Amino acid sequence: MNIGEASARTGVSAKMIRYYESIGLIAPASRTAAQYRVYAEDDIHTLRFIRRARDLGFSLEETRALLALWRDRSRASADVKTLAMAHIRDLEAKAAELQAMADTLRHLAAHCHGDHRPDCPILSDFAAQPLLAEKA
Amino acid sequence: MNIGEASARTGVSAKMIRYYESIGLIAPASRTAAQYRVYAEDDIHTLRFIRRARDLGFSLEETRALLALWRDRSRASADVKTLAMAHIRDLEAKAAELQAMADTLRHLAAHCHGDHRPDCPILSDFAAQPLLAEKA
DNA sequence: TATGGGGTTTCCCATGATGGGAAGGTCAAG
DNA sequence: CTTGACCTTCCCATCATGGGAAACCCCATA
Numbered sequence: 001m002n003i004g005e006a007s008a009r010t011g012v013s014a015k016m017i018r019y020y021e022s023i024g025l026i027a028p029a030s031r032t033a034a035q036y037r038v039y040a041e042d043d044i045h046t047l048r049f050i051r052r053a054r055d056l057g058f059s060l061e062e063t064r065a066l067l068a069l070w071r072d073r074s075r076a077s078a079d080v081k082t083l084a085m086a087h088i089r090d091l092e093a094k095a096a097e098l099q100a101m102a103d104t105l106r107h108l109a110a111h112c113h114g115d116h117r118p119d120c121p122i123l124s125d126f127a128a129q130p131l132l133a134e135k136a
Numbered sequence: 137m138n139i140g141e142a143s144a145r146t147g148v149s150a151k152m153i154r155y156y157e158s159i160g161l162i163a164p165a166s167r168t169a170a171q172y173r174v175y176a177e178d179d180i181h182t183l184r185f186i187r188r189a190r191d192l193g194f195s196l197e198e199t200r201a202l203l204a205l206w207r208d209r210s211r212a213s214a215d216v217k218t219l220a221m222a223h224i225r226d227l228e229a230k231a232a233e234l235q236a237m238a239d240t241l242r243h244l245a246a247h248c249h250g251d252h253r254p255d256c257p258i259l260s261d262f263a264a265q266p267l268l269a270e271k272a
Numbered sequence: 273t274a275t276g277g278g279g280t281t282t283c284c285c286a287t288g289a290t291g292g293g294a295a296g297g298t299c300a301a302g
Numbered sequence: 303c304t305t306g307a308c309c310t311t312c313c314c315a316t317c318a319t320g321g322g323a324a325a326c327c328c329c330a331t332a
Binding site for chain 2: 049057077081085108113114
Binding site: 139140150170172173 | 278280281282
């Protein structure tokens, strides 16, 4: 099948499929006489694997490692789990960080009248913060 | 004061101060005869404001809008609050998304033995997902 | 006064993952 | 054979930041 169909069946854009090939994440596709890339079922599986890993927040380099583990039938599941657990920690740390920002902002917003008057503790806070905010 | 001191006092790198100037986020600094940028207390306030906005996850364009609101003493606090609330929603949506990834992964990892054996439901799941995963 | 070390300037390049778009070749249906 | 949808490569853009080179400047100390 052509790249368009591979894209439709995997949710990976044609642009990205070519890019993944260019960085060696996937093997170069075979070509027709007219240089069209040709994909088989195996490639679809690989692309879906990548798509899934990306959806779960793995970087392309992490995805590369996961692909290698996937293909290495002799690796221990502990290797995979270690990688996954580290990633979970990263994700949760980032989530907590974003939530902390939201909380801080929500706190500030709670004290903002939100009416026609100009006074706004949100901006005052922004302007006043001396670098390492204790009060937060 | 020179850019180095301004950087140290605001937590904004010299590189970024120059960049902010180049994109018009801050006004061009005045210069010494030798073309060294010179900063005053007001600039320090502005840079701290920017730093704080960035720390709270506002993009530079959003920060630009906040700066404009900050300087516009006639604006209504409602304008600020609206912007802040929208940003809070964004932050919380992103936090939830990351947490959802972590949860999914944690669920998969819970079923992975994590020992010397090769079988691993994490990778199996990655390989099997047919695009719109219902089971997740 | 000369020298050296540290600050500053501008400029270019890199990141990570993705999209946009141009210019040209190809395929299949009518 | 034409038309439109596909494919190819190549370059550029994003967002915010850092790295580094080459040149210049400033000040203190020898």
